[in-house]
Amino acid sequence: MTKVLERPLAPWAEPAWQHLRALRAQPPAALLLHAAAFGDAEALAERYARLLLCEAQAEAAPCGSCRGCREAAAGTHPDLLRVAVPEDKREIGIDQIRQASDWCSRTARGRHRVLRIRAADRMNRAAANALLKTLEEPPPGVVIVLSAQRLHALPATIRSRCLAVALRQPEEGEYERTLEQAGLGAERVRAAQARTPGDLSAALDLAAEDVETVEAWQRAWRQGVEQGDTLQAAAQLSETDWPQAQVWLQRQVVAWAREPGAAALLQPAWAALMRLRRMESTTLDRLLPAEEVIILLRRAYTALSSPPRRQPAP
Ligand SMILES: [Zn+2]
Numbered sequence: 001m002t003k004v005l006e007r008p009l010a011p012w013a014e015p016a017w018q019h020l021r022a023l024r025a026q027p028p029a030a031l032l033l034h035a036a037a038f039g040d041a042e043a044l045a046e047r048y049a050r051l052l053l054c055e056a057q058a059e060a061a062p063c064g065s066c067r068g069c070r071e072a073a074a075g076t077h078p079d080l081l082r083v084a085v086p087e088d089k090r091e092i093g094i095d096q097i098r099q100a101s102d103w104c105s106r107t108a109r110g111r112h113r114v115l116r117i118r119a120a121d122r123m124n125r126a127a128a129n130a131l132l133k134t135l136e137e138p139p140p141g142v143v144i145v146l147s148a149q150r151l152h153a154l155p156a157t158i159r160s161r162c163l164a165v166a167l168r169q170p171e172e173g174e175y176e177r178t179l180e181q182a183g184l185g186a187e188r189v190r191a192a193q194a195r196t197p198g199d200l201s202a203a204l205d206l207a208a209e210d211v212e213t214v215e216a217w218q219r220a221w222r223q224g225v226e227q228g229d230t231l232q233a234a235a236q237l238s239e240t241d242w243p244q245a246q247v248w249l250q251r252q253v254v255a256w257a258r259e260p261g262a263a264a265l266l267q268p269a270w271a272a273l274m275r276l277r278r279m280e281s282t283t284l285d286r287l288l289p290a291e292e293v294i295i296l297l298r299r300a301y302t303a304l305s306s307p308p309r310r311q312p313a314p
């Protein structure tokens with residue numbers, strides 16, 4: 001049975017998480033989680049919803065293995081409803097909240113029914129008024145978890161009926177350090193900052209994608225440089241994010257060049273890599289030049305009298 005992997009929690013979400021965990025046995029009818037970065041509030045709200053639905057009665061975090069955890073992650077749990085801004089709309093509308101309120105009044109399979117309202121600060125006025133009715137008389141066992149970035153965008157009447165839990169602000173440099181500790185190199189930290197400023201959850205999503213890509217590069221390296229299947233390796237590399245793949249290849253060569261006797265042997269491969277870097281090309285155009293790089297790396301690999309049994313660095 002596959003286990004649902006729990007994403008690491010941002011250090012600045014940790015105090016809020018401890019607070020939520022303490023509320024596990026007797027959760028309030030409505031919670032409002034808010035953070036400067038929306039993804040962080042979202043991640044926490046999702047984790048708390050899963051903790052409430054975990055059938056293993058896990059204390060620290062959802063167990064990830066039980067029926068409740070797996071169904072919640074797959075989006076099929078009968079006691080979990082997520083409401084969000086529809087993709088083709090800009091706000092959460094009244095119909096969505098009315099349907100959610102009906103859902104709340106049905107019988108739970110387990111102890112709780114959890115209604116998650118993502119980006120609650122984007123409910124329109126009618127939707128907020130409809131939600132207020134449910135918040136005034138919440139059905140027993142129902143836990144409504146709102147997440148929001150702009151607290152002031154929520155009506156005071158809603159805020160006053162929720163227990164508000166705020167994530168603290170990351171300290172200076174804490175966001176960058178956390179990404180680096182999660183295994184992202186400096187370049188990827190910069191890329192993550194550019195694409196998802198300040199939002200650790202979103203950055204970790206990117207990082208997870210990256211791990212698969214790096215594994216594909218490592219396979220290509222073994223296949224081409226160590227086993228001599230150079231064309232196949234070049235094809236594999238060309239199909240991935242090519243600018244990133246080149247940066248990775250450069251790092252491999254630089255690291256390898258530090259080994260005794262390797263620098264001179266790697267010179268031709270390095271030159272070919274630099275030529276390739278200057279090329280603005282389509283996948284097809286770069287296949288042969290990429291193979292040339294692999295062939296030259298392969299040559300260096302076999303020329304070293306005792307080729308290092310080196311694993312490509314991550
Ligand atoms: Zn569980």
